[in-house]
Amino acid sequence: MTAASQPIAKSAAVTRMQAAFEHHTGSSMPVRQQAFALFSHNGFPGTRDEQWKYTNLRRLEAREFGTGQPGTPYQPEILKTADALQMVFVDGHYRSELSNVPVIAGLQITTLSELQQSDQTRLSEILAIPGNHRCRFVALNTALTEDGVLIEAGPGTKLDCPLVLDFFWSDAQWSLMAHPRIVIRAGEHSKLTVIERFTGSGTTVHFNNGVTTAQLAEGAHLEHCRIQNENSSSFHIGLLYAELAEQATLLDHQINFGAALARMDIHVLLNGRDSRATLNGLQFATGTQHHDTHLQVEHCVPHTQSNEDYRGIADQRGRIVFNGKVHVHEKAIKTDAQQSSRNLLLSSTAEIDTKPELEIYNDDVKCAHGATVGQLDANALFYLRSRGLDESQARALLTHAFANHIIAQLPVAELREQLTDAGHVRFGAQLESAP
């Protein structure tokens, strides 16, 4: 931060972003200008920044990304989910013709591109950087977001079916970037499920920088999933920022399978009494993949509860980074915070870096965390071998069992099945052929 006062020579990457910003339709909006100024002042974070200690963005900075055009022809394979609301985004732009959004009482869905045309005041309001977030990618997203969605559930609205947001890349041969912004406003005692899916194909290097903000009013319940399955050369950066009022509950699932480099920041503020956050995550890095998740849970008031369960698997030359931070504020008595980070290291060229942090400023709390890094249980492997499974089948079965603990908690059956199948492929299993 000491360097902040001096002007820094802008890196080529920042200059390229500057060009993209100047061509952006919304570049005259003050909120975007301020955000971009913030980003260009600080630039991309380096590994000397404690938050980015293990994640080097050199490869991301070195690359040039274009901006996707609305209406690029593309026919995505959409998850067949019974009675789900579906919104499809291609190259960062909403595609109404591919989507299915029936009118539901109490639920209002507006895309950001609509707001950009019709109501910039409202857009500025929802684009404001949440909680003065320091993450530079949030500023970049705010400046450059082309599209996204504002989801407002009125008081008492109970949505039975999930809302699936599907993000695809077209078959473009050049690298693209997208900065989708999802804003969720869950009214009092409302209940909804939002699933974000990022699906990649081909080998073109894309860069997704998404921000999701959620405000949960009193008694609201939000179940949120993020399934990241970009192609293995892409960059994927994202933030989930949630504020919970009294008795609100957040249930979040993060599944990281794809991308060359993926970084998720999850920042949850428990602002109301009896609010509760459950945060589950699974990261699986193989090849040369790098998956980094940073969690920050703030217990700001008395009687709040958080539960984190994160699992990581690193194979081949993959690398898993986990940083979970629980911050209990001075007045937040009767806090109950549990944190667990379990990791499987399957290869000696892979690496796992985990850091479960606690910051506690009062004595009337129940906080615990645990972290493990280990291998598959030799006894369990031996047992499976004795039942006739070969080494690789046995390993795949056990790895899958480890991962399934998180997958099994996902809300939609089709999603669980799809991920289980994807898991089979990824864990190198040919279980079907097993005796």
Place this chain on the structure above:
Amino acid sequence: MSTTPQDLEQLVGQKYRHGFVTDIESDTLPPGLDENVIRHISRIKNEPEFLLQWRLKAYRHWLTMQAPDWAHLKIAPIDYQAISYYSAPKARADAPKSLDEVDPKLLETYDKLGIPLHERARLAGVAVDAVFDSVSVATTFKDRLAKAGVVFCSFSDAVQHHPQLIEKYLGSVVPHGDNYFAALNSAVFTDGSFVYIPKGVRCPMELSTYFRINAANTGQFERTLIIADEGSTVSYLEGCTAPMRDENQLHAAVVELVALKDANIKYSTVQNWYPGDENGLGGIYNFVTKRGECRGANSKISWTQVETGSAITWKYPSCILTGDNSVGEFYSVALTNHYQQADTGTKMIHIGRNTRSTIVSKGISAGHGQNSYRGLVKILSGAEGARNHTQCDSLLMGDRCGAHTFPYVEVKNATASVEHEASTSKISDDQLFYCRSRGISQEDAVSMIVNGFCKAVFKELPMEFAVEAQNLLSVSLEGAVG
């Protein structure tokens, strides 16, 4: 327990009113730091050329460095030019001439801690030549050590008599530019302790006992080097449970341990420097770099620390486990009361095969105290079969204190297994109520529960210190609950 916490703070506090040394005597350098000061120190101590060059290298490197700000600490800026970097250890004119002149409350504290009579005089800062008993006892110990071939002397003596050992091992574990405070220490250290245990020797006594009665004022930049040659064993205790008389605010010590093949070093610390008053004014800054290297196969280094003093503690006793099958251990109790801050923990770097490490850290926070555990467990790719278990518990007393945990785990070997667990709790009302119903006073009950909480660490301390450490916790926590 008749002493209130205020009384205790008073009695500890009054000896520190001098602050930085101001009266410049003939053998004290004026405040300030430059290359001439370093040359001067080196000349006074009649050091060989290599040591002077090493100091200068460290100083030049230090100039390029910035004071670290990553710790979870609030540190007021330190003016390094306001410190006098050399002051010959000599009896101060205003030191008390005998125990009769020492504050009776201080003696009362010694009594509570169970400090042997003959040691009280030295601890109270009574002029050294008045303490006849200790000198004779020390001589007896010296004979026994010499017979075993153990070299145990001040660092300056070692420079004169064993320069080849110093040249070979100094800076081999903590290099001159390791970190800001270590670089400063390397440039200006004035004295410290040196231990060499020859091959196959088991040191005939705990060096603790000897140290307690013999350590002269080694100044604020202390340098300790312990070398355990193949197959040797040594146990060393630094510091002591009694409140120490000390005028220096900044303490930046460096401790280096080298364990060769099959050697075993046990290093215990009890630190009870002046923590500042109950409003957080004054107090010692204890910025220490401690590191040991298990250089040979099957070697072992064990750190045990009880940290109750100092306004700010910044120390991470670490083990580099280079040798195959080597073992590193870290047992720590850190207590912060009033406005004390501690950022302490350990680093275990696993390099060799089948290396094992254990970390047990107990943090206790009371008042406005802020206590952080910061640890690193790093398993490099060659460390086949490495094992680590970390347990890190915090006990909070009061709603204004803080307990924080920053454990870094970095694993690059798929046969390694690492476990970290941490919990945070307070003294439960049920436990207190039970003790009270059995007729135990509130303060005794708290002290009993806290001692139970720390038991896993205390059992690692040499016996007589374990007893004193328990008493020390009780004294330090008086008035913290209830």
